[in-house]
Amino acid sequence: MEKRNEGRVILFPLPLQGCINPMLQLAKIFFTKGFSITIIHTRFNAPKSSDHSLFTFLQIPDGLSETETQSRDVLLQLTLLNNNCENPFRECLAKLIKPSSGSGTEERIISCLIDDSGWVFTQSVAESFNLPRFVLCAYKFSFFLGHLLVPQLRCEGFLPVLESEAEELVPVFPPLRKKDLSRIMGTNAQSEPLDAYLHKILEATKPASGIIVLSCEELDQESLAESHKVFTFPIFPIGPFHIHDVPASSSSLFEPDQSCVPWLDKKETSSVIYVSLGSIASLSESDFLEIACGLGNTNQSFLWVVRPGSVRGRDWIESLPSGFMESLESKGKIVRWAPQLDVLAHRATGGFLTHNGWNSTLESICEGVPMICLPFVWDQMLNARCISEVWRIGIHLEGRIEKREIERAVTRLMVESEGDEIRGRIKVLRDEVRRSVKHGGSSSRSLDELVDRILSC
Structure with missing residues (x-):
């Protein structure tokens, strides 16, 4: 365990199992680097705070009805969450940054905000508090770059895919084949809201202080090398998070069968x-x-x-x-x-x-x-x-x-x-x-660079 410093990192996961896992793993990595950790989360799919006693958990209302929480339409859920959570998130962050006297809140310098790329309002909120924001990319980085091109691919007429072309590679989105695109790009009814959402992700990511990637150079070398064509800030591939030398704990929303x-x-x-x-x-x-x-x-x-x-x-x-x-x-x-x-x-x-x-x-x-x-x-x-x-x-x-x-x-x-x-x-x-997460490995070096950048912000 490294020496505690005066910095506090605020993390804000999307309330989906595949997004909560890496965010809490990332929190453990930062804790071992000496930061204090605060997790802001929604009522929907709230993580189990009892499994992470060293962190502070703050819940905000998300405005989802019972029917909406049960929906299989993930895009709808993400749209509603982004519409509903901006004000509660802003209010929660304000209390952390400027705690009222006698609130009992531990006063520490807030070093940065880290949130999932699927939150599209957090950049403007962070800027209003002059707070550095880092974006967590919980995908393979080549997909993150490629999925931002979906509106362009749609405009270029990649759908519908002709049967004779189904096995052809998509030149700007390797190694996908054309038949894979329809399962990524959705139906015609989904095209407008999906394209609008992806545009917001891109616009909310460009002004950030950096992207933290759940991958490593060994798995994403080519796309990381291409990232400068889209983003002007550093990319920090520090994954896989779960094999860093951090304390083990569960972040599952479901109770595993230990038998x-x-x-x-x-x-x-x-x-x-x-x-x-x-x-x-x-x-x-x-x-x-x-x-x-x-x-x-x-x-x-x-x-x-x-x-x-x-x-x-x-x-x-x-x-x-x-x-x-x-x-x-x-x-x-x-x-x-x-x-x-x-x-x-x-x-x-x-x-x-x-x-x-x-x-x-x-x-x-x-x-x-x-x-x-x-x-x-x-x-x-x-x-x-x-x-x-x-x-x-x-x-x-x-x-x-x-x-x-x-x-x-x-x-x-x-x-x-x-x-x-x-x-x-x-x-x-x-x-x-x-080997990438071991001392001197690519992810280990990138993590050191990330910590240095956060401390210098």
């Missing part, structure tokens, strides 16, 4: 395929059953996370055929949520069927676990392409949720020689990425 690890303890090394499609994706009942049958038809043990409500129209797994679980005996285990870092680090885990969110992708790389890619939306499409075509550390299902495809992909990864080759490549990449 996963004892179950894995009974399995042979690299014999289990872990299946988890993240905190947002949902499946039709027919797709859910195809995955179930595909997993059941393999000779591999599997640990499958099925989030309650993630099968549309069902509470949990009640649509499984009668006797399905009994027929598996001890081969398969289904849980509502898993302690993912522990699962991926377990010697028994030999593969990961994933939605390819960036957090999950980084966690899998850092443990050397090869992937089967089943992306659904947004940056998952690009992450899956990098995994299957750039780094070649996984197999892409290409959206084919069919029992024979699932069974075949699991067999290729877990049994055949192709899987051995993939496993060898991901172990090399794992070692490179893990």
